[in-house]
Amino acid sequence: MSNVVLHGHKFRIKISAAEIQKAVGDVARQINTDLKGKKPLFLAVLNGSFMFAADLMKKVNIESEISFIKLASYNGTSSTGKVNELIGVNEDIKGRTVIVIEDIVDTGTTIEVIVAKLKEMGAAEIKIATLLFKPEAYTKSLPIEYTAIVVPNDFLVGYGLDYNGLGRNLADIYVLDYVADQKK
Numbered sequence: 001m002s003n004v005v006l007h008g009h010k011f012r013i014k015i016s017a018a019e020i021q022k023a024v025g026d027v028a029r030q031i032n033t034d035l036k037g038k039k040p041l042f043l044a045v046l047n048g049s050f051m052f053a054a055d056l057m058k059k060v061n062i063e064s065e066i067s068f069i070k071l072a073s074y075n076g077t078s079s080t081g082k083v084n085e086l087i088g089v090n091e092d093i094k095g096r097t098v099i100v101i102e103d104i105v106d107t108g109t110t111i112e113v114i115v116a117k118l119k120e121m122g123a124a125e126i127k128i129a130t131l132l133f134k135p136e137a138y139t140k141s142l143p144i145e146y147t148a149i150v151v152p153n154d155f156l157v158g159y160g161l162d163y164n165g166l167g168r169n170l171a172d173i174y175v176l177d178y179v180a181d182q183k184k
Helices: 017-034 050-059 109-120 178-182
Strands: 003-006 009-015 041-046 065-075 078-087 097-105 125-133 146-150 173-176
Touching (some): 017 125, 017 146, 050 097, 097 109
Parallel strands (some): 041 065, 041 097
Antiparallel strands (some): 003 009, 065 078
């Protein structure tokens, strides 16, 4: 599908499923090299990272574990600036290497909250792996060690990312088509 309509707004394809899978494979290879001999805990941030986390874990070949945390900071097409923790970390992470799996890093507010919590819990090393990174929007100083795809500061849906609940199931990533929306 080259275009989709979600909640009355038209989106056009931005990143194909094939491009996504290549980028996920590149991140997995880098993690496999960097963390060889370690047993990291991958901590996937729900809901958006579920597709990235699943595909990434299929390609990670080092001994590792995965768990999930649910946070929210979006409302519609923009960030609220406030992170609401919904489900916390249940594993003992003291002394462990933790890789936070994010769908998208834009302002960095969510990552900052997660990293602070993981430090409080005694993680020895914390790394960030994100499918999408928006450097134009990033306002924090934390390093993003593993970035699959760098994107402009556009509103994106698909491959786990949603627009008010819709679009997570799309294999490709789409961008809001402002020109089509302005004709309405």
